[in-house]
Amino acid sequence: MKSGKRFVAAGIFFSLLPVLFALGCSKGQSPSSIGIDPKSESGHIGVAGRHVLKFNSENKGQAPKNTDALKDWAAKNNIPEDELKSTRDHEPYEIHQVMAGPMTNTILTESTGEKGKKFMWESISHAPAGSEATQDEIDSKLKPHGAAGRGRPGS
Numbered sequence: 001m002k003s004g005k006r007f008v009a010a011g012i013f014f015s016l017l018p019v020l021f022a023l024g025c026s027k028g029q030s031p032s033s034i035g036i037d038p039k040s041e042s043g044h045i046g047v048a049g050r051h052v053l054k055f056n057s058e059n060k061g062q063a064p065k066n067t068d069a070l071k072d073w074a075a076k077n078n079i080p081e082d083e084l085k086s087t088r089d090h091e092p093y094e095i096h097q098v099m100a101g102p103m104t105n106t107i108l109t110e111s112t113g114e115k116g117k118k119f120m121w122e123s124i125s126h127a128p129a130g131s132e133a134t135q136d137e138i139d140s141k142l143k144p145h146g147a148a149g150r151g152r153p154g155s
Contacts, residue, residue: 041110041119044087045130049108049121051079052095056106056123063106067092086110086119099144100124109138 055064055073064070067084071092074084085092089112096107105124113119120138121130133141 039087040129041087042129042131044083045093045108045110045119045121046128048084048093049106049123049130050128051083052106052108053123061104063097063104064095067095070095086113088114088119096142098142101145105141107138107141 051074052063052070054077055070056062058073064073070084071081074081089110091111093108094111096109098105098107103124105122107123108121108130110118110120117132117134118138119130120133120141121127122141
């Protein structure tokens with residue numbers, strides 16, 4: 001029985017690890033501080049990603065269940081709603097949680113994007129900005145890796 005509790009505790013620890021690491025590493029590393037235009041979509045989705053990481057850390061490692069939950073949290077924390085929407089398609093970012101081995105990867109994507117591509121940001125990458133990807137590339141990232149689980153889009 002003690003072994004099972006240790007396994008659960010280890011799972012929780014490893015699920016929170018990328019969130020805590022990203023928060024610790026993000027100090028002073030805004031998109032503009034490393035040469036990324038914060039007004040670009042790449043930098044903008046990175047800012048939204050940092051908001052999601054803060055939400056996660058305040059909610060025991062859980063990502064928002066949907067964009068409305070993130071929007072409500074943001075309003076309580078004086079975060080402008082525009083920081084949670086794409087600058088290109090002007091829609092809220094979609095939020096996905098995917099199992100990546102023992103860790104959970106939170107992924108933000110544009111809803112529609114532009115010219116067949118969408119910007120995507122991943123918590124597991126620790127990147128301060130997102131990158132443009134095709135829908136096939138995004139679908140591949142949304143598949144669970146290693147442990148049982150599945151991507152959960154925000155609505």
